[in-house]
Amino acid sequence: MAVTLTPVALDRVQRFLQRDPTALGLRFGVERTGCSGWGHVADLARDRREGDAVFEQDGVRIFVDAQSLPLVDGTRIDFTRQGLSETFVFDNPNASAECGCGESFTTGPG
Template identity: 95%
Template sequence: MAVTLTPVALDRVQRFLQHDPAALGLRFGVTRTGCSGWGHVADLARDRREDDAVFEQDGVRIFVDAQSLPLVDGTEIDFARQGLSETFVFNNPNAAAECGCGESFTTGPG
């Protein structure tokens, strides 16, 4: 089991953490949203929860709650710049399909 960061995403998260020394790392998971069902969420981790799985990469800790882990296990988090836009990109091998707008994904048929 693992969630990983590309070098570009790792650099971006490290910079976020440098500007917020109270943050413990990156919190990554899913929430119910959109027309397909699940949406990725990423934010700075403020606490470690009892059910968290914690992955570490080059000093950056990635916290994933137990409910989200089966849906995001194996995800590679990237960071992309397109024109004036910057965003994290989630390469999730568990996503079977995405909605048309890209806001949400599903993990299986139906």
């Protein structure tokens, strides 16, 4: 499978990359956080690490570390605006439940 960006998210990431020519692409993964266990993290990729899976979409490279890949494989990243708020939104087919505040998710049987 892969990690993909919607057209709106792709445009947003491309703009971030244009402002920082030292960045290699987008780094996407998970970290332990919140009440459910895992939280999505996204930032500009500064290096390619051993074990990274690299997906490319319209010239944007998405770097995912080996530990995160099973938890995010198949995720579609979107970008939304609502009023004054702007945020990336993650449609992760591996998430079986989310905490009430939406900060974290779990995988596997509920």
